[in-house]
Amino acid sequence: xxxxxxxxxxxxxxxxxxxxxxxxxxxxxxxxxxxxxxxxxxxxxxxxxxxxxxxxxxxxxxxxxxxxxxxxxxxxxxxxxxxxxxxxxxxxxxxxxxxxxxxxxxxxxxxxxxxxxxxxxxxxxxxxxxxxxxxxxxxxxxxxxxxxxxxxxxxxxxxxxxxxxxxxxxxxxxxxxxxxxxxxxxxxxxxxxxxxxxxxxxxxxxxxxxxxxxxxxxxxxxxxxxxxxxxxxxxxxxxxxxxxxxxxxxxxxxxxxxxxxxxxxxxxxxxxxxxxxxxxxxxxxxxxxxxxxxxxxxxxxxxxxxxxxxxxxxxxxxxxxxxxxxxxxxx
Amino acid sequence: xxxxxxxxxxxxxxxxxxxxxxxxxxxxxxxxxxxxxxxxxxxxxxxxxxxxxxxxxxxxxxxxxxxxxxxxxxxxxxxxxxxxxxxxxxxxxxxxxxxxxxxxxxxxxxxxxxxxxxxxxxxxxxxxxxxxxxxxxxxxxxxxxxxxxxxxxxxxxxxxxxxxxxxxxxxxxxxxxxxxxxxxxxxxxxxxxxxxxxxxxxxxxxxxxxxxxxxxxxxxxxxxxxxxxxxxxxxxxxxxxxxxxxxxxxxxxxxxxxxxxxxxxxxxxxxxxxxxxxxxxxxxxxxxxxxxxxxxxxxxxxxxxxxxxxxxxxxxxxxxxxxxxxxxxxxxxxxxxxxxxxxxxxxxxxxxxxxxxxxxxxxxxxxxxxxxxxxxxxxxxxxxxxxxxxxxxxxxxxxxxxxxxxxxxxxxxxxxxxxxxxxxxxxxxxxxxxxxxxxxxxxxxxxxxxxxxxxxxxxxxxxxxxxxxxxxxxxxxxxxxxxxxxxxxxxxxxxxxxxxxxxxx
Numbered sequence: 023x024x025x026x027x028x029x030x031x032x033x034x035x036x037x038x039x040x041x042x043x044x045x046x047x048x049x050x051x052x053x054x055x056x057x058x059x060x061x062x063x064x065x066x067x068x069x070x071x072x073x074x075x076x077x078x079x080x081x082x083x084x085x086x087x088x089x090x091x092x093x094x095x096x097x098x099x100x101x102x103x104x105x106x107x108x109x110x111x112x113x114x115x116x117x118x119x120x121x122x123x124x125x126x127x128x129x130x131x132x133x134x135x136x137x138x139x140x141x142x143x144x145x146x147x148x149x150x151x152x153x154x155x156x157x158x159x160x161x162x163x164x165x166x167x168x169x170x171x172x173x174x175x176x177x178x179x180x181x182x183x184x185x186x187x188x189x190x191x192x193x194x195x196x197x198x199x200x201x202x203x204x205x206x207x208x209x210x211x212x213x214x215x216x217x218x219x220x221x222x223x224x225x226x227x228x229x230x231x232x233x234x235x236x237x238x239x240x241x242x243x244x245x246x247x248x249x250x251x252x253x254x255x256x257x258x259x260x261x262x263x264x265x266x267x268x269x270x271x272x273x274x275x276x277x278x279x280x281x282x283x284x285x286x287x288x289x290x291x292x293x294x295x296x297x298x299x300x301x302x303x304x305x306x307x308x309x310x311x312x313x314x315x316x317x318x319x320x321x322x323x324x325x326x327x328x329x330x331x332x333x334x335x336x337x338x339x340x341x342x343x344x345x346x347x348x349x350x351x352x353x
Numbered sequence: 354x355x356x357x358x359x360x361x362x363x364x365x366x367x368x369x370x371x372x373x374x375x376x377x378x379x380x381x382x383x384x385x386x387x388x389x390x391x392x393x394x395x396x397x398x399x400x401x402x403x404x405x406x407x408x409x410x411x412x413x414x415x416x417x418x419x420x421x422x423x424x425x426x427x428x429x430x431x432x433x434x435x436x437x438x439x440x441x442x443x444x445x446x447x448x449x450x451x452x453x454x455x456x457x458x459x460x461x462x463x464x465x466x467x468x469x470x471x472x473x474x475x476x477x478x479x480x481x482x483x484x485x486x487x488x489x490x491x492x493x494x495x496x497x498x499x500x501x502x503x504x505x506x507x508x509x510x511x512x513x514x515x516x517x518x519x520x521x522x523x524x525x526x527x528x529x530x531x532x533x534x535x536x537x538x539x540x541x542x543x544x545x546x547x548x549x550x551x552x553x554x555x556x557x558x559x560x561x562x563x564x565x566x567x568x569x570x571x572x573x574x575x576x577x578x579x580x581x582x583x584x585x586x587x588x589x590x591x592x593x594x595x596x597x598x599x600x601x602x603x604x605x606x607x608x609x610x611x612x613x614x615x616x617x618x619x620x621x622x623x624x625x626x627x628x629x630x631x632x633x634x635x636x637x638x639x640x641x642x643x644x645x646x647x648x649x650x651x652x653x654x655x656x657x658x659x660x661x662x663x664x665x666x667x668x669x670x671x672x673x674x675x676x677x678x679x680x681x682x683x684x685x686x687x688x689x690x691x692x693x694x695x696x697x698x699x700x701x702x703x704x705x706x707x708x709x710x711x712x713x714x715x716x717x718x719x720x721x722x723x724x725x726x727x728x729x730x731x732x733x734x735x736x737x738x739x740x741x742x743x744x745x746x747x748x749x750x751x752x753x754x755x756x757x758x759x760x761x762x763x764x765x766x767x768x769x770x771x772x773x774x775x776x777x778x779x780x781x782x783x784x785x786x787x788x789x790x791x792x793x794x795x796x797x798x799x800x801x802x803x804x805x806x807x808x809x810x811x812x813x814x815x816x817x818x819x820x821x822x823x824x825x826x827x828x829x830x831x832x833x834x835x836x837x838x839x840x841x842x843x844x845x846x847x848x849x850x851x852x853x854x855x856x857x858x
Contacts (some may be wrong), residue, residue: 217718221718233700242676242679290412
């Protein structure tokens with residue numbers, strides 16, 4: 023018996039069926055989409071789907087780490103709106119001094135990342151230092167960020183100066199080698215996230231803490247610091263997503279980023295990360311994000327079902343994904 | 354006992370496989386009314402699997418479970434309980450946020466539309482009184498120490514009016530006094546005609562309680578005996594399959610220079626003003642009752658609890674606030690609670706082994722090959738028996754979990770190792786292996802502190818013994834002065850009176 027155990031596992035082992043489930047669902051959706059509409063696989067549509075997935079996608083990758091370490095962040099949607107509002111206001115205010123130019127936009131981006139970092143730090147400190155449940159903390163900050171942006175916009179919309187918007191537009195609409203910038207950014211974040219989760223101490227500690235934080239503490243893991251880092255990382259990624267999002271519409275309002283938090287959490291869960299923590303799968307999250315966007319896209323392209331039922335179908339998928347995963351792990 | 358009563362619950366040629374691995378190879382086993390049947394064997398011999406099959410939690414791959422001579426009519430633990438077959442698990446089946454009373458009546462609450470709280474509380478109190486337990490029916494399980502939880506678990510089984518009662522190491526976490534109460538209840542149930550299955554690693558308990566003994570080894574029955582047919586030595590030999598000489602290593606060595614000096618050390622709210630020294634190459638035993646502050650002292654030393662006082666490592670004053678700082682000063686602590694604080698049960702062996710020393714396995718990217726190599730070494734060095742090396746640690750037997758936890762703790766090569774309850778719930782064969790590991794550590798010049806409730810263990814391992822009582826040091830014994838009576842006196846606090854009135858001794 024121990025002889026078998028002495029041999030290190032060799033070769034690449036295929037992930038189990040439950041791990042491949044979301045991937046199969048994604049492939050099924052692509053086949054279905056191609057079958058229903060000739061335009062579905064056109065470059066225009068693919069770029070459109072991926073670019074729209076990118077915002078939620080970057081946030082969802084950060085969310086994967088938060089959830090894996092046993093936390094949760096409900097504030098990301100309103101955080102994005104808040105960051106967008108502050109960023110646009112700052113750029114408008116600096117415009118007379120700096121003029122329209124690349125430095126202004128770079129400064130705006132830096133401000134977005136800094137606000138994201140601070141927002142994440144606030145959530146993280148309240149969870150780790152004050153010892154408040156993540157659900158409660160982020161429910162609170164969700165309301166705070168949302169109301170702050172509404173207040174900043176005075177109930178209306180904060181719009182970026184027209185000239186700046188023209189200069190900033192390519193960050194969403196253009197790209198490198200025909201791949202839009204948001205898609206590139208999402209791809210890089212996803213790859214870095216996957217590597218961090220599987221091959222660095224940070225990822226291993228996240229899983230250990232989510233699995234049993236007492237064991238992690240007894241094993242010389244700096245539990246509070248890792249938890250704090252997951253929220254800060256998520257805040258930064260929300261900032262990055264906002265940088266890509268602002269040039270799309272050039273404005274922010276009280277309804278910007280509405281329900282993004284639920285889409286991000288849904289993508290994480292569909293991808294096979296355990297909601298109670300302890301096991302994270304970043305590539306699964308990417309698949310989850312794509313599944314959600316494709317459903318939306320297919321409903322809009324095909325006349326089968328009213329697009330108004332989009333939410334209902336996504337809801338069924340979320341529940342189904344969890345039921346299937348549980349069924350397989352119990353067997 | 355001489356008349357062969359018909360079995361109440363019986364296994365016939367039961368086999369059980371998990372995947373391709375057969376765990377049980379054709380077990381015949383019977384429980385009879387009014388009899389205590391002890392099932393003993395090393396960790397991983399198949400006891401737990403047998404109990405799970407008897408209790409309806411898992412089905413055998415082949416063979417039969419028979420209740421009252423007919424195929425058992427249950428397919429789940431709940432159905433088995435309804436049929437009068439009750440299991441007291443080692444992992445407690447209590448809802449931590451409910452009260453004692455709510456747990457005891459869970460699923461069989463009294464009252465029609467509204468709950469009859471008063472009747473349930475009175476019933477609970479009666480059961481607890483029967484068990485001589487001071488636990489209040491309104492107490493939440495979460496707030497109770499492990500030993501009280503065990504008593505609640507027993508009370509719950511009594512409330513179920515079991516015809517067959519299966520007990521998985523009920524005494525492992527109880528104090529001596531509580532064990533006495535448990536034994537009285539077992540005697541009472543036996544007299545009432547209940548069929549009892551008892552397991553324990555304490556063979557003297559088996560000798561005292563069991564009317565019938567079945568010894569398991571590697572998933573097969575190797576010995577059946579009636580009361581008085583088998584000595585404790587005989588049981589141990591049958592379990593291990595070889596002669597066990599003295600399971601404790603020979604007393605050794607002369608201790609070296611001072612490794613640790615602790616002065617006026619307090620861990621609020623329990624531990625107060627503890628001072629002691631620890632030398633290189635020495636095994637220092639810490640004895641005392643559960644709740645005397647032994648674990649709190651150890652956790653204070655390694656930075657798991659806020660503490661005050663003076664600590665010197667090799668003559669240099671040190672302050673330790675976190676486990677990382679303790680590790681940096683060459684100190685490591687092995688917890689008594691391996692399932693909740695020691696190991697990640699749903700992770701693999703590799704992830705558990707390297708968790709506390711992960712920075713050594715590559716930065717920024719972890720090297721899986723190096724981790725695998727460390728695991729290969731640990732499996733060989735500590736004789737960890739895992740059917741598959743990528744399995745979850747929760748599926749390992751208790752003994753192998755403990756060996757893995759020891760490997761994990763020693764991976765950082767600490768100079769000072771504090772081991773809290775090194776062999777709780779572990780079979781005698783694995784015990785002697787762990788004793789050998791501890792001895793080897795001391796022989797290599799490391800300092801070992803062993804905290805234990807197991808008296809023979811303290812006596813067999815320690816060069817010096819500290820005894821704790823009510824959070825304070827009650828005394829220190831060394832060399833020839835280490836004896837069971839001397840320790841018990843200090844533990845119980847009778848030493849001072851004895852000193853004042855020498856004629857009473």
